[in-house]
Amino acid sequence: MINILVTIGVISGLSTILALLLTIADVYIADYGEKKIIINGEKELIVDGGNTLLSSLVGSSIFIPSACGGKGSCGYCKCKINNGAGPVLATELSYLTDEDQKNNVRLSCQVKVKEDMEIEIPEELFNVKQFRAIVEEAQDLTDKIKFLRFKIIDGQEISFKAGQYVQLIAPAYPGNKEEVYRAYSIASSTKHQDYIDLIIGYVEGGILTTYVHKHLSKGDEVSFNGPYGDFYLxxxxxxxxxxxVGTGMAPIRSILYEMLDKGINRRAVYFFGARSKDDLFMLDEMKMLEENLYDFKFIPTLSRPQEEDDWEGAKGRVTDAIAEYLDEAPNREAYLCGSAPMIDSTVKSLLTKGFSEDRIFYDKFE
Incomplete structure (x- = not known):
């Protein structure tokens, strides 16, 4: 038994040493020199070879969405690489469809620039910028959800569409050794280009949510980049x-203020799901919007109302409220924001109400 354990230990040790040597060799021995990246057949970048395509682009102030911070666990940083990518890696396979692979779509965080490349990215990504800001407001909306207003500094302004998102950057802090970034929807109106509002929930063990809820205070400086996304009004x-549901309030709030500020006269109903009354927030704003928008109705629904809530409103999941309050009607669009299970079940409910699938727009939290 002892001999077996010793053998296992020796093999594990040798494997670790070999992996370390390969990493050192890749970083310090393999000198790929300067490489050329041609973007959309027009823009040309000269970068140092050996880094990932994602980091090479970011280093040239071209920002690709990456909710996981480039760790290959979100699949957001897809781009088309027509030449120079090399074979598809095992770390990419779970995020690439057969259609993706057929069309040379890859994860830019996993592909290293080892030779000249030709890539294609959406033109709107050239408008994505890096911003520095000061935390102007930080308010607890519930025991797990925080409202933040970031006042942009350095004379910059952000232009975005109501419903889009930014990537907030968390620096290294006690308990987190490296810079990370995550995606959060903008919650403010597009008319305010000198600041953005975010609504961020706390997730136990979440690197960036811990930074926001435990370390970030009014007056602190933050960095973010954006805007991103094809979910918008x-x-x-x-x-x-x-x-x-929950922090899914953010892009819907942005859309509602867009309608208010621009005088958009469209009939609208908003189903907002929460567990108990303590999980509801921004009720005064919703009441104000009901009073000032053309034809707007806010319907909060509680899935687990407490006895002390004395709740007389809608009960159950948002899909239950949709079934109860929503009639079939022509010429309608849906805007959804929340977790993947919530989005999937809501889409099914809307289809039973006669919605066309191509008129259901959503921002799905992965």
């Missing part, structure tokens, strides 16, 4: 159905 006259 569409320019139509369709009746609107909005559905969100």
């Amino acid at each position: 569409q320019n139509t006259d369709a009746e609107m159905v909005m559905v969100a």
Whole structure:
């Protein structure tokens, strides 16, 4: 038995040493020199070879969405690499469909720049910028959800569409050894280009949510980049159905203020899900919007109301409220924000109400 354990220990030790030597060799011995990246057949970058495509682009102030901070665990940083990518890696396979692989789509955080490349990215990513800001407001909305207002400094302004998101950067802090960034929807109106509002929930063990809830205070400086995303208010006259839970309030709030500030007269109903009355927030704002928007109704629904809540409103999940309060009608659009299970179940409910799938827009938290 002892001999077996010793053998296992020796093999594990040798494997660790070999992996370390390979890493050192890749970093210090393999000199790839300067490499050229051609973007969309027009823009040319010269970068140091050996780094990931994602970090090479970020180093040239071209920001690709990456909710996991480049660790290969979100699949957001896809881009088309027509030449120079090398074979698809095992770390990419779970995020690439057969169609992706057929069309040369790869994860930019996993592909290293070892030779000249030709890539394609959406043109709007050239408008993404890095911003520095000061925490102007920091307010607890519930025991786990915080409202933040970031006042942009250095004379910059941000131009975005209502519903889009930014990537907030957390520096190293006690308990976190390296810089990380995560995606959060903008909660403010597009008319305010000198600040953004965010609504961030606390997740036990979450690196960035711990930074926000435990380390970030009013007056602190933060960095973020953006805007990103194809979830935003569409320019139509369709009746609107909005559905969100928890911090999914953020992009819906941005859309509602966009409608208020620009005088957009569209009938709208907003189903907001929470567990108990203590988990509801911004009720005064919703009441103000009901009074000032053209034809807007806010319907909060509680899935686990407490006896002391004395709740007389809608009960159950948001899908239950949709089934009860929403009639079938033509010319409607839906805007959803929340977890993947919530989005999936809500889409099914809306389809039973006659919605067309191509008019259901959503921001799905992975």
